[in-house]
Amino acid sequence: MADLAAVVVTYNGLPHVERCLESVAGMETVVVDHGSTDGTVALVRERFTEVRLIEQANGGLACGWNRGIEETTAQYVLVLNSDAWVVDDAAARLARFAEGIPQAGWVAPRLLNVDGSLQPSVRGFPTPWRLATEYLFLRKLAPRSRVLNAFYGAGFQHDEVREVEFAKAAAFLIRREAFEEVGPFDESFFLFSEETDWCYRARLAGWRTLFFPEAEAVHVGGASWRRESATLFREQVRGHLRFLVKHRGARTAERARRVILAGLRLRTLVFRGDRREVYRDAADWVAGAPTTTLLESTR
Numbered sequence: 001m002a003d004l005a006a007v008v009v010t011y012n013g014l015p016h017v018e019r020c021l022e023s024v025a026g027m028e029t030v031v032v033d034h035g036s037t038d039g040t041v042a043l044v045r046e047r048f049t050e051v052r053l054i055e056q057a058n059g060g061l062a063c064g065w066n067r068g069i070e071e072t073t074a075q076y077v078l079v080l081n082s083d084a085w086v087v088d089d090a091a092a093r094l095a096r097f098a099e100g101i102p103q104a105g106w107v108a109p110r111l112l113n114v115d116g117s118l119q120p121s122v123r124g125f126p127t128p129w130r131l132a133t134e135y136l137f138l139r140k141l142a143p144r145s146r147v148l149n150a151f152y153g154a155g156f157q158h159d160e161v162r163e164v165e166f167a168k169a170a171a172f173l174i175r176r177e178a179f180e181e182v183g184p185f186d187e188s189f190f191l192f193s194e195e196t197d198w199c200y201r202a203r204l205a206g207w208r209t210l211f212f213p214e215a216e217a218v219h220v221g222g223a224s225w226r227r228e229s230a231t232l233f234r235e236q237v238r239g240h241l242r243f244l245v246k247h248r249g250a251r252t253a254e255r256a257r258r259v260i261l262a263g264l265r266l267r268t269l270v271f272r273g274d275r276r277e278v279y280r281d282a283a284d285w286v287a288g289a290p291t292t293t294l295l296e297s298t299r
Contacts, residue, residue: 003075004095005029007068009061012038013082016220021048023085024078030068034058040082062185062194069179077174083220084170087112090215094173097212105178105207106199108167109215110158119219121168122153122211125200126193126240127248128256135263162211166199171217178207186246191232193239200247229274230281237282241291253291261286 006024010017011034021029021044029051031044035058044053054067069077076095078086090109098104111119124130130151133139142148144155153164172195182202185194199209237260244253264283268276286294 004078004091005072005074005076006078006080006091007032007065007072008080008082009034009064009068010036010040010044010082011058012036013040014038014043016083016085018043018047020080020082020085021051023087024080024091027078027091028052028072028074030054030071032056032064032068032071034064060187060190060194062187062189065194066184066187069174069176069184073176075176077176077179079169079172079174080217081170081219084111084217086171087216087218090217091173093215094212097210097215098173098175101208101210103206103208104210105175105182105202106166106209107173107215108164108209108211109171109173109217110211110213111168111170112216112218114218114220118158119168119221120152120156120158121170122156122158122162122164123167123196124150124153124165125196125247126151126243126256128244128252128259131240131256132259132263135260136266137263156211158211159213161213164209164211165203166196166209167211168219169195170219170221175207178202178205181205182207189239189242190235191239192236193243196239196243197246200243230278233278234282234285237286238295242295245291245295250292257286257291257294 005028007030008020009032017040031051032054033041044051065079076098078091094107094109098107111121113119133148134151139149139152146154149155182205186197189197241253241257244256261283264279264286267279
């Protein structure tokens, strides 16, 4: 079996973290907790005595990933959200697949919802146009088109091995050699787009990001649109803008901000209830200042 470790970053991970850790039983596992108050830490200590538990201040997901990976020495590291778990021997499958492709820096499994349905995970790097196709509903016109839906993988069916720009980071395998060459995850991304940024940098350095459907993981994720979702959605928008400032420049990011604002205002007209309120909150935030100022603002 390949030299393999697992890293899980937790923040109030109940009730799913137990199943997450059960799925990697027998592997060297590091849990990095960011200040859970729901009993996560007690559960890990009591139920998973073989796991190395690290408690630190919440510096964001990238901060947790970096600490966890640095605490391991394995050639490959499986990184899981606390609300995700691998199916059967998916971890070993990912590692065996990566071993056969020397330039595979990141390998993504096929993600499933709890009911067993596909959770689409392949994505394209943000650009102002790609964000317009999402926020202005243009992708609905031709979901299989790269022109109108590259942001969501042009309707990729997630049924074949494919090199991709990036994939959702609920579960992924990273090669230590790539991590060391590309560098750690950028901790200025607090909760979203840290994987986008890393995969972009990896591509520039010659590493490949691959989707491997013969390994599967279940991801619970957030499906509701409660009022508290507003903060998370705002962080998602912030991640898009931060990525663009970093890799495309402030002027491009500012164009994207205006596109996103138009899309958010449109959504406040289309949707009702809590979902409308989430979009209205984000629109008010996006409208409040130029991109660079937004990125400097507190969360």
